[in-house]
Amino acid sequence: MKKIKNRVILFSLFAVQLGFSQNPILRESDANFLYVCDPAAEVFNGKVYVYCSHDQPDAVDYESMKDYVILESSDMKTWINHGVSLDPQLDKGFEYAQSNMNAPDAAYKDGWYYWYFPSDITYVGVAKSRTPTGPWESAVTNEFTTIFDPTVFVDDDGQAYIYGNDHWVDLGDEGSHIMGAKLKDNMVELDGPWVRLSEENVNEAVHVFKREGLYYFSARVGGVTKYWMADSPLPKYADFKGDLAPNSPESPNHTSAIEFNDQWYLFYHRGDVNHGSRYKRSVCFDKMNFREDGTIEPIVYTLDDDVEITKPNYPPRKRKKTVAKDIEPNKEGSIRHQAQDLSEQSGIKVEDQKVGDKSQGLGEISNGDWTSYADIDFGNSADSFPFRVSVATPKDGGRIVLRLNDPNGTIVGTITVSSTGGWENYKTLSTNINGIRGSHTLYLCYEGEAENLFNLNWFEWMPTTRKKK
Numbered sequence: 001m002k003k004i005k006n007r008v009i010l011f012s013l014f015a016v017q018l019g020f021s022q023n024p025i026l027r028e029s030d031a032n033f034l035y036v037c038d039p040a041a042e043v044f045n046g047k048v049y050v051y052c053s054h055d056q057p058d059a060v061d062y063e064s065m066k067d068y069v070i071l072e073s074s075d076m077k078t079w080i081n082h083g084v085s086l087d088p089q090l091d092k093g094f095e096y097a098q099s100n101m102n103a104p105d106a107a108y109k110d111g112w113y114y115w116y117f118p119s120d121i122t123y124v125g126v127a128k129s130r131t132p133t134g135p136w137e138s139a140v141t142n143e144f145t146t147i148f149d150p151t152v153f154v155d156d157d158g159q160a161y162i163y164g165n166d167h168w169v170d171l172g173d174e175g176s177h178i179m180g181a182k183l184k185d186n187m188v189e190l191d192g193p194w195v196r197l198s199e200e201n202v203n204e205a206v207h208v209f210k211r212e213g214l215y216y217f218s219a220r221v222g223g224v225t226k227y228w229m230a231d232s233p234l235p236k237y238a239d240f241k242g243d244l245a246p247n248s249p250e251s252p253n254h255t256s257a258i259e260f261n262d263q264w265y266l267f268y269h270r271g272d273v274n275h276g277s278r279y280k281r282s283v284c285f286d287k288m289n290f291r292e293d294g295t296i297e298p299i300v301y302t303l304d305d306d307v308e309i310t311k312p313n314y315p316p317r318k319r320k321k322t323v324a325k326d327i328e329p330n331k332e333g334s335i336r337h338q339a340q341d342l343s344e345q346s347g348i349k350v351e352d353q354k355v356g357d358k359s360q361g362l363g364e365i366s367n368g369d370w371t372s373y374a375d376i377d378f379g380n381s382a383d384s385f386p387f388r389v390s391v392a393t394p395k396d397g398g399r400i401v402l403r404l405n406d407p408n409g410t411i412v413g414t415i416t417v418s419s420t421g422g423w424e425n426y427k428t429l430s431t432n433i434n435g436i437r438g439s440h441t442l443y444l445c446y447e448g449e450a451e452n453l454f455n456l457n458w459f460e461w462m463p464t465t466r467k468k469k
Contacts, residue, residue: 023303024282025050025071025079028274032083035059035274036069037281038103038254039267040151044113044132048073048260050267051106051115052283054084059279061344065100068117070133071283076260086127086136088117093138097125103205103254106132107152107187109160112139114187116150119143122168124150126188140188146171147179147194149254152187153208153233160187161233163208165219166194167364168349175201175451176366178217180208180234198228199237201451203347203368205254208233211264214294218255222368222447223247225255225268227296245299250312251278252346257288264288266299273303277312334388336460343374343441346407353457354424355390361457365398369446370407376442379463384434387461391417392426393454400456403443404436412436417454426457437464 026033035055042049050071056064067087072080088097098120105116115127115136123143127136147164154160160183167176171194178198182191202219209216210233217238218227225245228238247253250271257266266288269281276282289297303309339362340350347369353361362371379385389400398417403409413431420427446453 022077023284023286023301023307024270024273025284026081026274026282027307030081032081033274034069034081034083035276035280036071036283037251037269039071039256039269039283039285040103040105041256041258041265041267041285042106042108042132043258043260044108046074047132048076048258049106049132050283051104053101053103055276055280057280059277061279062102063100064279065102067101068104068115072133076265076285082133085134086115086117088119088125088127091136094125094127096140096142103149105151105256107154107160108132109154109158109187110185112187114139114152116152116162118148118150122146122148124162128187144188145181145190149204149206151207151256152183153210155210155233159233160185161208162190163197163206163217165202165204165206167202167204167347167366172196173451176203176364178202178206178219178228178238182234195234195236197230197235197238198240200226200240201366202226203252203366205252207256209257211259211290212294216257216296218244218257220253220368223252225253229294241295243298244296246301248301249309250276251281264290268299268301270301271312272309273307275310334386334460334462336458337373337376338458339371339444339456341373342371345369345371351455353392353455355426355457359457361455363452363455365446365453365456366451367446367448367453371444372407373442373444375439376461377439377463378433378436378461380437381464383464384432385462385464386430387413387415387433387459388428388430389415389459390426390428390457391454392420392423392457393417394419394422395448395450395453397450398446398448398453401445401447402431402433403445404440405443406441407443407445409443417448420454423455426455433461 036052038053040051052069067084070082070085088094119125126139128139129136148167163180179194181194184191205220215230227244230238248270255268265285267285271278340360349364351363396418400415402413413433
């Protein structure tokens with residue numbers, strides 16, 4: 001504990017009281033500025049505390065996320081930045097904690113504040129403290145359950161629940177759904193099985209809150225945050241209501257909601273301020289308004305008048321270069337690229353796949369996921385050329401949308417994916433592309449209504465050559 005206490009005292013000395021700013025809460029001009037994201041907002045003792053993930057200033061992916069930050073306010077105008085307050089990979093007692101530190105959540109019960117965080121992506125670790133800002137000690141000796149994006153809610157009767165989604169590991173039905181379970185009074189053990197709460201498939205970023213006796217469940221579906229309503233904390237199934245918030249600029253969103261001084265607020269992050277990016281995000285919040293029937297008016301994002309929207313700043317990153325031995329030309333002269341040799345991705349899992357000799361590819365592909373591939377050379381002619389993919393699925397209705405240079409960029413082709421007869425029965429599907437030449441970053445964007453759309457093993461294209469006169 002000595003190390004943790006010293007660490008918190010150190011950051012308390014450097015805690016910064018910021019001016020009357022709103023969006024974003026932290027500014028580049030602030031002393032001790034930090035990129036913070038995945039805001040889990042809570043109201044404790046008449047104050048707002050926001051438990052945040054921490055993006056590094058040189059981040060080029062999510063792997064560098066390694067610790068957590070707390071923001072505090074008593075009026076939603078003046079904010080205190082407590083700096084890094086929990087570092088599970090370094091603090092004593094958290095030796096079990098592994099991998100990048102993504103979206104956390106916090107809760108209070110019986111004199112203790114509990115801080116839940118992901119470990120090794122799909123497991124949950126817990127810290128606890130007698131105060132909302134620490135010092136923190138581990139509440140467990142090992143991860144206590146499996147879920148993605150853990151969030152915890154304590155009901156009016158004192159019963160606590162944990163929620164998340166099973167995007168990375170199915171906890172029952174195949175696919176990725178909102179999942180919930182009871183917690184025991186000790187807050188670190190399940191009191192029963194995980195229960196599926198959404199009929200619809202979701203991607204991530206589950207959050208739960210209660211208002212006027214109704215329970216609200218939100219999650220990101222593709223790029224949009226959607227929500228459900230129910231009259232119990234573990235319904236079968238919650239009623240789908242529609243859009244809560246659009247995708248946040250330059251970043252897949254992660255939200256939380258609180259009521260403070262009779263006004264509801266939605267917290268979120270965005271990557272187009274403070275010279276950030278999808279890996280260097282800044283926390284914001286906006287008012288939530290409810291209709292008479294309890295449904296929510298879709299959120300409109302705002303920025304303070306003096307805030308500049310900035311172009312994403314992506315530091316140079318090391319990408320796998322396609323060398324001669326990696327290129328598999330077929331008899332027509334196409335170039336094949338293995339699907340897992342990607343530059344960036346959202347929501348994708350690389351897995352072993354059986355295609356001839358054992359190989360790897362992309363699996364657990366859901367609506368709204370995407371992968372990008374840098375420096376794809378389409379040749380020097382704008383003539384039409386074939387583009388092919390190798391996929392396997394027992395389902396119909398999926399699509400691969402080909403875009404240039406951005407996940408929302410120009411569409412240059414679409415491949416409809418129908419059933420190939422099974423998960424291990426790979427077939428080649430194709431489309432023709434025309435009107436592009438030169439090198440681009442190619443985005444493969446995945447769409448469809450089914451759960452777990454298809455597996456993707458490779459794609460190939462035929463660079464075109466301008467004929468000499």
